[in-house]
Amino acid sequence: MLALVIGSLTLFTIGALLVKFATADGDFTLLFKGRAKRERVEGKVVWITGASRGIGEVLAGQFACLGAKLILSARNVAELERVKIETIGKYPGTNIEILPLDLASGEEALKDAVKKAESLFSASGVDYMVHNAAFERPKRKALDETEEGIQATFNTNVLGTITLTKLLAPFMLKRGGGHFIVMSSAAGKCPAPGQAIYSASKHALNGYFHTLRSELYPEGIKVTVVCPGPIETSITSGAGSSASGSSERRVSSERCAELTIVAATHDLKEAWISYQPVLLVMYLVQYMPTIGFWFMDKIGGNRLEAAKRNGDTYSWKLFFGEKKKTA
Template identity: 70%
Template sequence: MLLLALPLAGAAAVAFLLFKFATVDGDLTLVSRGAPRREKVDGKVVWITGASRGIGEVLAMQFAALGAKLILSARNREELERVKHKIINKHPDSRVEVLPMDLSSGEESLKEHVHAAESLFSNAGVDYMIHNAAFERPKRRVLEETEKGLKATFDVNVFGTITLTNLLAPSMMDRGMGHFVVMSSAAGKVPSPGQALYSASKHALNGYFASLRSELCTKGIKVTVVCPGPIETPQSSSATSSSQRPSSEKRVPVERCAELTIVAATHGLKEAWISYQPVLGVMYLVQYMPTVGLWLMDKIGAKRLDVAAKKGNAYSWNLLFGGKKSA
């Protein structure tokens, strides 16, 4: 009986792991960490860019619930004030400051904003810098991209983000502590047909911040790079009706994405992936079996552009097993 039980137990364990991997919404290290650690952010100053909507807004709400002091930045002051009032209405004891900022405004302007942020909350400085702001264009073919689009994407996603980091990091090092949390993308880990410029900008961020971590980890500086796949935000749900989006497209809710981002940061993870299948599986393949993973992406590349143009499911297994690609 024992000899029979052991193979059955092994088969059951494998089946459980396969089921878990098929239904999980993040990489296995991330989802094993449990809840966010409140003690890591309670009373800390958290500066969030792109905080006027989407993931940034929800991150602000969740950090406030954990007792963080918030600095909210984006270009639209009115929207930032809306988020601030929303936070205070839900968490009356929260301390929230609004700091409007354009990441593409250049080094001198960003230097002034860093000085202002460091001076808030009785010159407490910034403990967590959440790089969430991003410029994303509609999906289009690589050869349709223009120099104007390239500049607009990199000015915000790369140059502005890196410049802000370079200006803020010295103050963090002087205090012997600081944490950069970078909202990258699955498109920064794998090819993303139809999003070449966005994907390139996120690959650039991944390379920069991985290098920054290695250089400054002994100076008390931490870096967490978060790579979400498709996320369900109020904007994405309103932009595409249920009749346009196939029911098989499953996006991680924005609240869950924000929660897992804070889990990754407060547990000190260096990198975290947030997505359902099939995107998560593709990320694992490209990371650990690149020949297979990149072959798979080549199979679906042109099909994904066709599906996206028809407002269909651009994250489906049907891209691999469905119809022929366009010429």
């Protein structure tokens, strides 16, 4: 009888976990952390790049809601001003400064930006650096990428981001602490057919920042690498999303920002944010790489074809391919 009860409870637990996994929008460690810790953010200075739209804009609002002081950066000054006005309208009393920034502008320009950011709030330097800005090109075959596209992607996603970190970190070290939040991508963990250069840039970020954390953690520097899958940004950015008109299921920008702040305030080293099947692929590649890479090899060509049709590039159907229409 006891064995039957234990067996039933075991099956029930396994079933509940499978249902939870099937409907999850993030990895289990992240989802079990609960809410963001307000006390870790309130009164702190948070610098966000790519803050003029999309996830960056939503992150600004959610950090403001938690009582943070904000530095908003992007190339589009008019959009930054809009985000500032709307954020203060929702959260009166929020301290927000605008700092125009182009990550591809070179080391000297970035050095000037860091000095200015460190001085924008009296007696307070940057506590959280949110690396959100990124450059992404339309999906195409790896061998079709141009030198111009490769350079544009790496100049922003990798070189500019790393240089900004290298220039800011000494200020954090002098104060005895700081936190880098890196908006990477599921493409930085798994193969991403049609996005080879973007994927390569995110893999580079993951390698750099995980290594940086290992080197500087004893000196008070924390790093949280966030790897979102497909995210819906059209509502918040005011621009058309690549998912417009398709059946792709995407995590909302609001939920992505919420989970990002949860991950950071709970000191997670890495967090994954996505629905299925992307989340499953990330788990497979991480823990059973042979199976994970086999799965991606099966869908690679089909994903490129779906991208050409502006179809669903995150569907289970990619594994089986399209049935040929009979005449």
